[in-house]
Amino acid sequence: MVEEIRRRLAEALLPVELEVSDEGHKHAGHANAGKGHYHVRIVSAAFGxxxxxxxHRMVYAALDGLMDNGIHALSIDAHVPSR
Structure with missing residues (x-):
């Protein structure tokens, strides 16, 4: 799933920086523990x-279909490149 998230964001938003991490291990004991918890840090001129x-809406749009099929929770840090 991490690679699919990375691929979709790279294609849609042409980031200069992109980190996608699986954070399922941080949700032990919660409903849906270990399933579909991800964090995205993305830097793209598209956010200017x-x-x-x-x-965030642009990130969600790029991941259309995954939010109900594989992603249970998504935290996003979305920035523009610094000059």
Missing amino acids: GMLPLKR
């Missing part, structure tokens, strides 16, 4: 001039 909510 956008508020964080819009950036």
Whole structure:
């Protein structure tokens, strides 16, 4: 799943930095423990001039179909490149 998330984000948002990590181990004892908890840190010029909510929506759009099929929870850090 990490590779699929990475592939979709790379294709849709052309990031200059992209980190995708599986954080399922942090949710032991929770409902859906160990299943589908991910963290994304992405830096892309595509986010220029956008508020964080819009950036997150772009990430979710790129992952369309995975949010209900493999991803249970997703935390996102979305930034524009620093100059």
